[in-house]
Amino acid sequence: MANTDYSFRQVLEIETCTNCQICANVCPAVTAAGDGELSAIYRIDGIRKILKSRSRLRKLFRASELSPDQWKRYSDTVFRCTLCGNCQEVCPVGINLKDLWLSLRQDLVHTDVHPKKLKRVRENLDNEHNVFGEDNEERIEWVEDMRDPPDDEFLKDKADVVYFTGCVASYFPVAQKIPMALAEIMTSSQVDFTLLGEDEWCCGFPLLGAGMPEALQGYIDHNLEVIRKKGAREIVFACPSCYQMWREYYPKTFEISHATQYLYRLIRQNRVSFKELPMTVTYHDPCDLGRGARVFDEPREVIQSIPGIRFVELAHNRENCQCCGGGGNLEMVDAKLTAGIAKRKVDEALSTGAQAIVTSCQQCVRTLLTYVRRNKVPLEVMDIVQLVRRALKRE
Numbered sequence: 001m002a003n004t005d006y007s008f009r010q011v012l013e014i015e016t017c018t019n020c021q022i023c024a025n026v027c028p029a030v031t032a033a034g035d036g037e038l039s040a041i042y043r044i045d046g047i048r049k050i051l052k053s054r055s056r057l058r059k060l061f062r063a064s065e066l067s068p069d070q071w072k073r074y075s076d077t078v079f080r081c082t083l084c085g086n087c088q089e090v091c092p093v094g095i096n097l098k099d100l101w102l103s104l105r106q107d108l109v110h111t112d113v114h115p116k117k118l119k120r121v122r123e124n125l126d127n128e129h130n131v132f133g134e135d136n137e138e139r140i141e142w143v144e145d146m147r148d149p150p151d152d153e154f155l156k157d158k159a160d161v162v163y164f165t166g167c168v169a170s171y172f173p174v175a176q177k178i179p180m181a182l183a184e185i186m187t188s189s190q191v192d193f194t195l196l197g198e199d200e201w202c203c204g205f206p207l208l209g210a211g212m213p214e215a216l217q218g219y220i221d222h223n224l225e226v227i228r229k230k231g232a233r234e235i236v237f238a239c240p241s242c243y244q245m246w247r248e249y250y251p252k253t254f255e256i257s258h259a260t261q262y263l264y265r266l267i268r269q270n271r272v273s274f275k276e277l278p279m280t281v282t283y284h285d286p287c288d289l290g291r292g293a294r295v296f297d298e299p300r301e302v303i304q305s306i307p308g309i310r311f312v313e314l315a316h317n318r319e320n321c322q323c324c325g326g327g328g329n330l331e332m333v334d335a336k337l338t339a340g341i342a343k344r345k346v347d348e349a350l351s352t353g354a355q356a357i358v359t360s361c362q363q364c365v366r367t368l369l370t371y372v373r374r375n376k377v378p379l380e381v382m383d384i385v386q387l388v389r390r391a392l393k394r395e
């Protein structure tokens, strides 16, 4: 019983839903699964029923307790959502749906009707401070796989900038190419930067997605402390979810930039030299960077700064961009649905005639690349920092 998981504003907001169905029409989960029960409308209706069933005025509302089967069925739909925020973007009455989904997940955890697999997220973080439960000392093993790894492994006692790599880019082989590329660009632009190595802990985002935000503060305190010790002024993130966490949940102690913003700044300062790169590319706006942080222009400016690039937009772009399928811990709960959403994204990219789909998120790269490789689709998938690294003019 956890009505306290909802704020007063949220309880009022759900009563403003007009059942217009606009959110369902843009929901990637509903479309890919062909299942209206995954929509915001069904979910809001469920919250109403839950709140009424717990009310002291239950009899007046003629509301009965949900049966275990009803709870299970409802919970299955709640966690089959990528937290992409597309529903919130289009909701004409302005319901803050993304926050509502996080509160609902928290409620289902407190009520003990959440997918048990999600407990692994908390266990992995408690044990190893990264979402995969890997040895945290191996966070920067990717440095050894670089062509010319520096002796200091990009670890300095003090530096102007900290590059916070995030869990997915630290551990997933296909995503490790992203920190390799960004470290190479920052080195060639003579940025005084450091990694945190084993001192970097998960930003805490997976705890929110799993409905378990209670442990978050420990991660915030730890990460702030280790960055303070580096004497850094600024933190750079290639992961939109880490960036989003620092924007919304961490105190405003440091300047923070997503890699797309940072690269755009370096380019404007003439600190990046490009060679010609004749390619046609399209761009996928990661949900947390685009709809979440409203960073739409910088990635496009970066791509179009590269000579030889022909840039084509996806049919759904910027705030209307459709999710890749990799958000909200969905893959852990329903990998088939993730693949179904990824398929639609890949088809949309192919229809532009682009050779490559560029994004600025390691989770999008991982999700789309998995689909493309498994299905032998002739489309290159890469992060924007990989594109920039490919175009770097080397002396």
Ligand code: SF4
Pocket (backbone or CB within 6 Å): 023, 026, 027, 028, 029, 030, 038, 039, 040, 080, 081, 082, 083, 084, 085, 086, 087, 088, 097
């Ligand atoms: S956040 Fe995205 S996946 Fe979840 S209900 Fe909204 S539109 Fe659908």
Ligand code: SF4
Pocket (backbone or CB within 6 Å): 016, 017, 018, 019, 020, 021, 022, 023, 024, 040, 041, 044, 087, 090, 091, 092, 093, 094, 095
């Ligand atoms: S778009 Fe907003 S008002 Fe319309 S059904 Fe969805 S949540 Fe309700």
